[in-house]
Amino acid sequence: MPAFAISFRPSLGAGLCRGHDSGVVRPCPRRGSVRVQGAKVAPTTTGRQPRKKHGDFPVEETRRVDVRWFRTLPRVARRGHQGRVLGIRDRVTHLPLSLGLFPPPTPSPPQSVGLVQWYPGHIAAAERSLQAKLAAVDLVVEVRDGRCPVASAHPALAGWCRGKRTLLLLNRVDMVGREERAAWSRHLREAGTPATWTDGRRGGGVREVEEAAARLGAALNARREARGLRPRAVRAAVVGFPNVGKSALINRLLGRRAADSAPRPGVTRQLTWARAGEQGNIDLLDTPGIIPVSLKDKAAAARLAMCNDIGEAAYTASRIAASFLDQVSVLPREAEIWAAIEARYRVRRGGITSEEYVERIAQRLFNAEVERAGQRILRDFRDLKFGEICLEVPSSTV
Structure with missing residues (x-):
C-alpha cells in the first residue's frame, strides 16, 4: 500500500476526494500525492519542514499517513457537505481539522439580521436614461404593487414628472381583498390621485389604460393640428419599482409577449420602445425597476421584501x-x-x-x-x- 505525504498547506496541483467519515484519505485519480490541512493521525516527523509563504497559514510539522488508491471513484467527487473536491482554488485554512463528515452551517436566528438594502448597478444607469427620455414623454404611467401602495411609491418620481400627465395603476388586484381595494380607491380619490386597479397576468384594467391614453392623444393631436403639425402616437413611459408588473402590463397592452417578464425583480435592464393600441396610437416605453439608493423607511423596505419587489440578496x-x-x-x-x-x-x-x-x-x-x-x-x-x-x-x- 503506497504512502503519501500530507502537509498543512494547499497543493496547487493535487486534489482530494473526501468521502464519508471513514477516516481514510483518498487522493483523486489524477494525482498520487496531495496536501491537505488537519489530518487526524499521529504525527511523524520526516525531518523536512514545508516552506512558509507570505499569507499562508502557520507552518506545521509534516505528517505521513497511509492512504489507498481509490480507482473506482469518478473524477468529480460527490457534491454536498459529505464530499468535495479540493483543488487549486480551494483554501483549507478555515476548514475544521477533520477529514470526516462536514455538517452544514448553523443558520443565524431571525433577530440577528440587519437592515434591508438593495440597489443593483444597472438601476443607476437606468434612472439617468429615464430622466433624459422623460422630456419627450406625454404620459407617465406609474405602476405600484397593490399589496403595498405606499411602500412601492418612488419618492423622487413626482419631481422627475413635474408638468407631465400621470396615470397611477395599482397592480395585482387579484392579491388584494375587495374591502381593501375599496378603501384604497376612496382614499386615493380624496387625496387627488385616483388610481386604477389592474391585473397584468390576466389583463384586468388594460382597457382603462388604453382609454386614458386615447383621451390624452386626442387632446394632444388637437393642439398639434392647430399648430399645423401632423398627428402622432402618444408616448407613454411605464415606471415603477422592480417586479411590480410593468412588463406584464405592457405585454397585455401590446397583445403579445414583447417585454421580458418573470416573477422576480431585476429582469428588465434596458429601456425599450414598443407600439401598442388597436390603431397603433400608443408608444410605450418599458423601463427597468427604479428604487431609491437608500431605503430609509425600514418598515416599508420590509414590506417590499415580503412582496418580492426587491432582490432576495438584500434580506x-x-x-x-x-x-x-x-x-x-x-x-x-x-x-x-x-x-x-x-x-x-x-x-x-x-x-x-x-x-x-x-x-x-x-x-x-x-x-x-x-x-x-x-x-x-x-x-x-x-x-x-x-x-x-x-x-x-x-x-x-x-
Whole structure:
C-alpha cells in the first residue's frame, strides 16, 4: 500500500476526494500525492519542514499517513457537505481539522439580521436614461404593487414628472381583498390621485389604460393640428419599482409577449420602445425597476421584501417572515389571517413572538432550519395560501 505525504498547506496541483467519515484519505485519480490541512493521525516527523509563504497559514510539522488508491471513484467527487473536491482554488485554512463528515452551517436566528438594502448597478444607469427620455414623454404611467401602495411609491418620481400627465395603476388586484381595494380607491380619490386597479397576468384594467391614453392623444393631436403639425402616437413611459408588473402590463397592452417578464425583480435592464393600441396610437416605453439608493423607511423596505419587489440578496428570509407576522397582527383582518396561518403549519400562536413562531415552524417542518421556514412563509403569502392580503392600511400619507 503506497504512502503519501500530507502537509498543512494547499497543493496547487493535487486534489482530494473526501468521502464519508471513514477516516481514510483518498487522493483523486489524477494525482498520487496531495496536501491537505488537519489530518487526524499521529504525527511523524520526516525531518523536512514545508516552506512558509507570505499569507499562508502557520507552518506545521509534516505528517505521513497511509492512504489507498481509490480507482473506482469518478473524477468529480460527490457534491454536498459529505464530499468535495479540493483543488487549486480551494483554501483549507478555515476548514475544521477533520477529514470526516462536514455538517452544514448553523443558520443565524431571525433577530440577528440587519437592515434591508438593495440597489443593483444597472438601476443607476437606468434612472439617468429615464430622466433624459422623460422630456419627450406625454404620459407617465406609474405602476405600484397593490399589496403595498405606499411602500412601492418612488419618492423622487413626482419631481422627475413635474408638468407631465400621470396615470397611477395599482397592480395585482387579484392579491388584494375587495374591502381593501375599496378603501384604497376612496382614499386615493380624496387625496387627488385616483388610481386604477389592474391585473397584468390576466389583463384586468388594460382597457382603462388604453382609454386614458386615447383621451390624452386626442387632446394632444388637437393642439398639434392647430399648430399645423401632423398627428402622432402618444408616448407613454411605464415606471415603477422592480417586479411590480410593468412588463406584464405592457405585454397585455401590446397583445403579445414583447417585454421580458418573470416573477422576480431585476429582469428588465434596458429601456425599450414598443407600439401598442388597436390603431397603433400608443408608444410605450418599458423601463427597468427604479428604487431609491437608500431605503430609509425600514418598515416599508420590509414590506417590499415580503412582496418580492426587491432582490432576495438584500434580506434574510427568516427575519422578513417574522416582520410579515408582525404586520399581519396590525391589520383589520388579523384574526382571519392568523387562523389561516395556524391551520396551514399546525403551529399555535400561543402568545409567543414572531421570531419564536418562525423557529417553531422550522423545528416542526424543516429540521430547525429557520431560513427554510422563512422562505416557505413568504412563498405561501405570495401564493395566496393565507388569502388575499393588503399589507398597508390607508392613512394620511400616500
